[in-house]
Amino acid sequence: MDAYRTPDDRFDGLPGYDFAPHYVEQDGLRLHYLDEGEGPPVLLLHGEPTWSYLYRKMIPQLTPAARAIAPDYFGFGRSDKPLAREAYTYDFHVRSIARLVEKLDLRDATVVVQDWGGPVGLRVATESPGRFSRLVIMNTGIGGGRPPSDEWLRFRDWLQRLGTEIVPGRLVALSAVQPIADEVVDAYSAPWPVPESKQGILAFPDLVPISPDHPDLAAHLAVKEALSRWEKPVLVLFSDSDPIFSPRVAERIAERIPGAGEAEIVEGAGHFLQEDQGELIGRRVAEFVASTSPAST
Numbered sequence: 001m002d003a004y005r006t007p008d009d010r011f012d013g014l015p016g017y018d019f020a021p022h023y024v025e026q027d028g029l030r031l032h033y034l035d036e037g038e039g040p041p042v043l044l045l046h047g048e049p050t051w052s053y054l055y056r057k058m059i060p061q062l063t064p065a066a067r068a069i070a071p072d073y074f075g076f077g078r079s080d081k082p083l084a085r086e087a088y089t090y091d092f093h094v095r096s097i098a099r100l101v102e103k104l105d106l107r108d109a110t111v112v113v114q115d116w117g118g119p120v121g122l123r124v125a126t127e128s129p130g131r132f133s134r135l136v137i138m139n140t141g142i143g144g145g146r147p148p149s150d151e152w153l154r155f156r157d158w159l160q161r162l163g164t165e166i167v168p169g170r171l172v173a174l175s176a177v178q179p180i181a182d183e184v185v186d187a188y189s190a191p192w193p194v195p196e197s198k199q200g201i202l203a204f205p206d207l208v209p210i211s212p213d214h215p216d217l218a219a220h221l222a223v224k225e226a227l228s229r230w231e232k233p234v235l236v237l238f239s240d241s242d243p244i245f246s247p248r249v250a251e252r253i254a255e256r257i258p259g260a261g262e263a264e265i266v267e268g269a270g271h272f273l274q275e276d277q278g279e280l281i282g283r284r285v286a287e288f289v290a291s292t293s294p295a296s297t
Contacts, residue, residue: 001087003029003080004197006190011078014187016056021078024103026096032078033071033100037063040133040289041106044070045097047115047140049168049201050272051077053187054114057278062286066110071100073120075200077191088203090119090216098124101131110134110289114274116204118142119220126226134292135234135259136285139245139273142253143224144209144217151243156205163202164195177241177270178277227257233292234260237284239269239276 011017019034034052036059044055052070062068072079073093082088097120101109109132113121118140125132141148159166169188173180192198209217234257238250250263264284269276 001028001082002084003074003082004194005030005080006078006193006197010190010193014053014190015181015183017053017187019052019056019059023078024100026099029074029080029082031071031074031080031096031100033069034059035104036068037066039066040293041067041069041104041109042285042289043097043101043106043109043111043121044068045111045113045117045121046070046073046076047117048204049076049166049171050115050188051191053077053190054272054274055278058274058282058285061279061282062289065286066289069104069106071097072191073097073116073200075203081192081197081200083196083199085199085203088200088207090207090219093120094123097121098128101128106131108133108294110136110285112136112138112285113140114138115140115271119223122227123219123223126223126230129230129232133232134289135230135232135257136288137234137236137253137260138281139238139242139271141245141249142220142227142256144214144220145212147210148208149244149246152208155244156208159202159205164198166198166201168192168201172272172275175271176276177239177268178275180275224256229258231258233288235285235288236260236263237266237273237281238263239266239271239273241269242271242273244271 046054051072055070059068075081111121169185172188173185236254254260254263
């Protein structure tokens with residue numbers, strides 16, 4: 001498969017991102033992930049159009065007591081970027097993360113999901129429940145068959161108009177509630193220095209199952225059904241200022257999953273709540289993992 005590999009120097013000196021890269025080969029492609037700390041593994045999955053840089057504020061809050069693992073999907077971050085848009089499918093992303101989980105032999109793991117991390121990570125967890133003990137669900141949707149919101153439809157149309165002219169960092173900045181420095185905006189865009197590297201970003205909106213005849217709808221609904229039987233601990237943690245996934249979405253998700261407590265809402269955060277309130281969320285996730293570990297029960 002023809003793929004673009006972002007030059008390593010694009011990642012030199014990014015603010016707050018002083019982490020060693022790790023790689024695993026999958027079918028001739030190189031998948032990147034961060035692997036920091038020791039203890040129960042916490043798998044941190046990003047969404048669209050971000051990458052593991054999104055978790056740079058949370059990781060230091062987790063590593064005193066946990067092992068933080070943050071991969072980049074193919075097409076994102078330091079991972080290889082197939083040049084054919086049709087290479088990017090829901091199954092392709094799910095399979096790559098599932099293979100990483102198996103390669104690292106993760107057990108008693110927590111998966112933290114946001115945006116597209118939800119459909120990817122929750123499917124991996126529900127299809128391998130013996131490896132996962134906890135879920136942290138943030139600003140995402142479950143199921144499908146209709147658009148998540150009118151705001152999401154506007155985002156999809158905007159992305160279609162921009163095409164390869166999309167600047168990922170600017171989208172993060174537009175979504176941010178808290179001030180975001182110019183060098184951070186640039187860091188979010190660092191993995192995509194040439195237009196042809198952006199096919200993974202452009203592919204994601206078409207993978208959202210917004211109609212009853214979408215080919216991936218059955219797989220998404222199977223995840224939704226599996227979560228309705230999930231009794232292990234679940235933390236539902238949404239922000240207060242996301243126009244795509246509102247606090248009401250959080251409440252509905254918490255009501256649906258037996259293992260979830262009442263949804264918690266983070267103030268002063270937008271869609272990318274890890275960027276707006278990463279330290280706070282990192283501490284909350286660390287507390288959740290510690291309080292639900294076998295040693296504390």
